[in-house]
Amino acid sequence: MVEEPLVSIIILNWNRPLLTIKCLESLRNIKYNNIKIIIVDNGSVDGSVKAITDHLVSNYNKKNIYINEKGGFDSALESGDPELRRSASDDQIAVYLLANELNLGFSGGCNIGMKFALLDAKVSYVLLLNNDITTSEDFLNCLVKVGEDKERNAIIGPKVLVHAEDGSDIIDFAGGGMDLRKGIAYHHRAGEKENGMPEENAAVEYIEGSCMLIKRSIFPVIGYFDTDFFAYYEETDYCFRAKRSGYDSVYCPSSRVWHKTSFSTHPEIREYFLTRNRIKFVRKHGSPNDILLFYLYFFMYDTFRVLKRCAVEKRDLNLYRSFLFGAHDGFSRKGDRYFQKVMGRSSPEK
Helix, strand or coil, X not given: CCCCCEEEXXXXXXXXXXHHXXXXXXXXXXXXXXXXXXXXXXXXXXXXXXXXXHHHHHHCCHHHEEEECCCHHHHHHHHCCHHHHCCCCCCCCEEEEEEECCCCHHHHHHHHHHHHHCCCCCEEEEEEEXXXXXXXXXXXXXXXXXXXXXXXXXXXXXXXXXXXXXXCEEEEECCEEEECCCCEEEECCCCCECCCCCCCCEEECECCCCEXXXXXXXXXXXXXXXXXXXXXXXXXXXXXXXHHCCCEEEXXXXXXXXXXXXXXXXXXXXXXXXXXXXXHHHHHHCCHHHHHHHHHHHHHHHHHHHXXXXXXXXXXXXXXXXXXXXXXXXXXCCCCCCHHHHHHXXXXXX
């Protein structure tokens, strides 16, 4: 029997230990056996590290648990601990917990996990998995199969669903596209009810970072996430860079996961980063014509559309201020003037 490729699953935690624990419990039910789990705590201040540690000690074989409570990846490497490169013993899952001292954002936190995962030469794939994702039993089997089908299938993602109030499943993500002239990344079929009809695997412009399988062979070619994005658009940027290097991002509808979309970033932080990063993305990937049309769209239409949404519909001028801060930092060539201001006055939703 051919051994399954080894997959390192990376789960990022930021002040939500109960979600992370529930995600870990979901993974205990999957059919794919050859996995390692790496949890990266991104500078949590709510006792997350202790809560997750207690769960690991109570639910996993202690000799297959590695915990680096402070310093994250760099500290772990400096320790020279041979445990970093070992696999699980006794056919049990190896679990690692790295605790960053600071919040490095989604891009920085994932990079820590990916670099750590690739220390093990046996790892064939890295899976980025949000802690608010619940998985189906065979989701990973389906993703890996697509990766093994073709060498160029380097980034693979599932159908992402949300539960509706009537018990039905609503599609949140069925592959992603990007309109460079508007600076908008969009989800195919978002909001549609799941109908159970058969679908084919399809090459798409990007895979959502909430559940993203990445083939080891592309890291030496395109590297890791661009940490300048911090949060939002980093996975879209990664897929665009992969495409330029001859790799495909593939949507795999037979793989299904469920996303708790109500657990979101604070609205003002989200507004700032979505605005800032869409501008950075277009400037990085757009043609001169794309950039010109985006500027026209942004200043002649989008600024007023967002003002109406924030001031009239939501009655929240602080939200519009975050939009303006994001626009300033997105267009600026002198660094992010308002980054710390937005991060400092806002906090994650409880």
